[in-house]
Amino acid sequence: MPEVPLADGFEWALHPFGPALRCGPLHGLARHCFTTRAPALGRGPSDASAGWLAVAGAMGLAPDRLLRLRQVHGTAVVALHRVDGVPAADLDWSTGDILVSDRDDVALCVRVADCVPILLADRASGVVAAVHAGWRGTAAGAAAAAVESLASAYGVRPRNLVAAIGPSIGPCCYRVGAEVRDEFEAAGRWHGELDRWFSAEPSSPALCGIPGRDPADSGLRAPLFLDTWAANADQLRLAGVPPAHVHASRLCTSCYREVFHSHRVDGDRAGRMAGVIRKRPGPEGREPASGIGTSRFGGRRRG
Ligand SMILES: [Zn+2]
Numbered sequence: 001m002p003e004v005p006l007a008d009g010f011e012w013a014l015h016p017f018g019p020a021l022r023c024g025p026l027h028g029l030a031r032h033c034f035t036t037r038a039p040a041l042g043r044g045p046s047d048a049s050a051g052w053l054a055v056a057g058a059m060g061l062a063p064d065r066l067l068r069l070r071q072v073h074g075t076a077v078v079a080l081h082r083v084d085g086v087p088a089a090d091l092d093w094s095t096g097d098i099l100v101s102d103r104d105d106v107a108l109c110v111r112v113a114d115c116v117p118i119l120l121a122d123r124a125s126g127v128v129a130a131v132h133a134g135w136r137g138t139a140a141g142a143a144a145a146a147v148e149s150l151a152s153a154y155g156v157r158p159r160n161l162v163a164a165i166g167p168s169i170g171p172c173c174y175r176v177g178a179e180v181r182d183e184f185e186a187a188g189r190w191h192g193e194l195d196r197w198f199s200a201e202p203s204s205p206a207l208c209g210i211p212g213r214d215p216a217d218s219g220l221r222a223p224l225f226l227d228t229w230a231a232n233a234d235q236l237r238l239a240g241v242p243p244a245h246v247h248a249s250r251l252c253t254s255c256y257r258e259v260f261h262s263h264r265v266d267g268d269r270a271g272r273m274a275g276v277i278r279k280r281p282g283p284e285g286r287e288p289a290s291g292i293g294t295s296r297f298g299g300r301r302r303g
Contacts, residue, residue, distance in 0.1 A: 002036065002259040010164075010249045017054040023119070023164035023247050030121035030128050031059055031107075032277035034166035034249070036259050041111065041272050044070075045093040059107040059278045064088065066276075068109045070095045073136035075145040079153055080106055097137050098146045102127040102154055107278040113261040114169040114253050116228050117275030118143055118236075122150065123160040128277045133232055135176065139184045143232045147239035158240025163247065166275050167260050170252030171203035171227035174264075181224055197231040198224045 001012040001019050009024040013033060020033035035041075039051035056063040067080060067088050076096035080088060080103055088106040099108035108130040110117050115134035121127070129150055133142040143163075150156040181198050185191075202225045229248045236246050253260040261271040 002256070004251055004256050004259055007250055008247045010247070010251075015054070015058045017051070017058070020058065021166065021249060021251075023249070025245070025247055026119060026121055026162050026164045026277075029123060029126060029162055030119070030277050030280055032119050032121075032128075032164070032275075033058055034117060034119075034164075035274045035276075037261055037271065037273070041274060043111075043272065055109065055274050055276055056107065059276060061105070061107055061278065064092075065106045066109055067091055067099055067101070067106050068093055068111065069097060069099065069132065071097050071111065071132045073097065073132075073134050073140075075137065075140045075142045077145065077149045079149065081153070097132040097142055098129065098149060099131075100127065100129045100146065100149050100153060101279065104279040104281045107276050109274050109276045111272040111274055112166070112168060112253075113263045113266075113270040113272050114174075116168040116232055117166040117273075118146070118232060119164045119166070119275055119277040120146060120150065120161050121277065121279070122154070122156045123162060125154060125156065126279050126282055127154045127156060128279045130275055130277050132275075133228065135174075135180055135226060135228065136183070138228050138231045138235075139180075139187045139189065141187070141235055143235045144239040147236065147241060159242055161236075161241045162245045163236050163241055165229055165232055165246070165248040167249050167251040167253050167256070167273070168228060169254050169262060169264055170229065170250065171199065171225050172252055173202065173254035174226045174228065175202070175223050176226045178224060180226060193231070193234060196234065197227050199227070200224060203227065 012019045017039040039054040041051040042049035077098040078094045078096040080101040082103045110130045110132040118131040120129040129146045131146045253262040257265045263270040
């Protein structure tokens with residue numbers, strides 16, 4: 001297994017394609033994993049790679065039961081409701097950054113290479129969500145939007161949710177410009193939050209061998225280090241998820257580049273990893289709340 005420090009209930013699970021991370025507290029509620037550099041994953045609907053076949057297999061499903069997204073760094077929700085009976089393939093590669101479902105015959109996938117993958121499951125109904133949150137999605141409140149969507153669509157109580165925040169670029173390496181902080185502020189984030197999430201110094205500079213790009217060369221105005229783990233954990237707690245139910249792997253994709261893909265390290269040729277989750281068979285999720293399933297989601301999709 002890869003030599004990385006595991007924390008907060010995270011553990012390795014060995015799959016035919018190699019090791020993948022899972023979160024122990026979430027594992028009892030939903031089959032899920034965060035993949036590493038293996039398997040290699042295709043980037044779009046025309047790329048039906050063997051990697052996706054492997055991911056589907058890890059979830060005990062055929063590849064046509066995977067639901068992936070054209071991710072756009074926003075807070076749009078794509079929901080697949082049991083009562084609609086829509087084939088997963090009809091919504092596969094829809095545009096959005098959040099997936100929610102009460103179906104146990106599909107797996108929800110988000111793709112990342114530095115951005116934050118967040119997986120959620122409800123202890124009461126078992127309904128699940130997957131979130132892609134880069135800095136733009138984090139600024140816009142994607143994690144909270146997922147909680148709100150689960151509450152409105154399935155009557156989930158946030159206090160019953162368990163969340164796992166997977167590997168992504170950490171506050172040791174995520175150097176950003178002050179304009180990123182400005183965008184968080186413009187999105188309505190208050191100063192106490194910004195002071196927690198942005199720092200003038202990397203959290204543990206010795207951890208990562210990568211010298212940050214020189215601010216003079218990168219054109220960054222007043223470089224800062226962004227802690228997307230803290231930002232997303234805070235947002236989940238503010239949305240009502242108990243702090244003890246929010247688990248973060250705190251593994252940096254840039255520091256552990258031998259294990260994970262990192263866009264900062266590899267640039268545009270960086271591969272992608274999957275955060276994938278499937279509802280366990282068992283108690284059926286609640287019917288979608290009245291008026292939500294068809295009107296608010298415009299069929300199944302909320303823009
Ligand atoms: Zn790092």
